[in-house]
Amino acid sequence: MTVHLVGAGPGDPELLTLKAVRLLEEADVVVYDRLVDERVLALAAPWARFVDVGKVPGAPADSQQRINERLVALGRRFGQVVRLKGGDPFVFGRGGEEAEALRAAGIAVDVVPGVSSAIAAPAMAGIPVTLRGVSSGFTVVTAHQDPSTDDRLDWGALARLGTTLVVLMGASRAGAVADRLIAGGMPADTPVAVVTSATLPDQHVTRTELGALPTTPVASPSVIVIGEVAAARVLDPVLAELGPTLQGAPA
Numbered sequence: 599m600t601v602h603l604v605g606a607g608p609g610d611p612e613l614l615t616l617k618a619v620r621l622l623e624e625a626d627v628v629v630y631d632r633l634v635d636e637r638v639l640a641l642a643a644p645w646a647r648f649v650d651v652g653k654v655p656g657a658p659a660d661s662q663q664r665i666n667e668r669l670v671a672l673g674r675r676f677g678q679v680v681r682l683k684g685g686d687p688f689v690f691g692r693g694g695e696e697a698e699a700l701r702a703a704g705i706a707v708d709v710v711p712g713v714s715s716a717i718a719a720p721a722m723a724g725i726p727v728t729l730r731g732v733s734s735g736f737t738v739v740t741a742h743q744d745p746s747t748d749d750r751l752d753w754g755a756l757a758r759l760g761t762t763l764v765v766l767m768g769a770s771r772a773g774a775v776a777d778r779l780i781a782g783g784m785p786a787d788t789p790v791a792v793v794t795s796a797t798l799p800d801q802h803v804t805r806t807e808l809g810a811l812p813t814t815p816v817a818s819p820s821v822i823v824i825g826e827v828a829a830a831r832v833l834d835p836v837l838a839e840l841g842p843t844l845q846g847a848p849a
């Protein structure tokens with residue numbers, strides 16, 4: 599009896615790991631949430647049961663607690679449970695909390711890392727998060743906490759790092775993020791790229807500057823890349839803007 603916390607990657611099924619595919623094929627139960635692509639779920643065996651625990655924005659605060667309890671119950675009842683999580687389970691996926699709850703209940707748990715949108719989304723837009731002579735590091739943060747009230751992230755320090763800033767869950771708070779970074783000293787003309795639905799057929803990329811981010815529409819799911827590399831276009835620009843539909847097509 600094991601619950602496997604499996605990274606499903608950013609969407610494109612070809613970015614699953616071989617281990618993720620094997621575990622899906624062997625699973626008795628697949629527990630999944632909102633961002634997992636249907637083509638990934640289709641890889642499970644015909645006998646597998648599916649449990650949708652998708653949280654929608656604005657869901658009650660205790661919904662993660664209920665998910666933990668369901669995982670424990672499923673882990674006690676079935677031999678192989680795959681808990682699929684978008685991207686990597688331990689990158690803003692609450693996989694750590696689920697692993698702790700399962701271990702506390704005496705249920706075996708393992709983790710299968712996945713390709714995180716934090717690096718996949720910039721890459722698909724032709725943006726290397728590090729680039730020799732331009733950016734020697736990158737920091738991944740969430741905008742989910744309201745940056746105008748949340749003290750846990752030091753936005754002033756982030757503004758001064760001089761490396762690439764990758765913001766997840768920023769769809770509704772991009773403007774507040776920009777305001778805090780500019781207040782912290784980041785120039786308003788810092789390049790920004792918003793990569794939406796990365797690796798999926800409807801992928802699109804919006805290039806802008808930090809000062810214009812508050813008036814730039816940011817759909818969900820998006821990764822916001824802030825820093826000099828956001829102006830880079832190391833892939834064919836037409837293909838990078840149009841995404842995987844054309845990138846995978848024969849010439």
Ligand SMILES: C[S@@+](CC[C@H](N)C(=O)[O-])C[C@H]1O[C@@H](n2cnc3c(N)ncnc32)[C@H](O)[C@@H]1O
Nearest residue numbers: 685686689691714715766767795796819820821
């Ligand atoms: C709850 S976090 C989970 C992150 C995930 N564990 C990972 O490693 O990618 C959800 C956020 O990931 C980002 N995201 C996930 N999939 C994405 C995609 N295909 N394109 C753009 N952003 C994505 C968005 O910022 C979204 O709000």
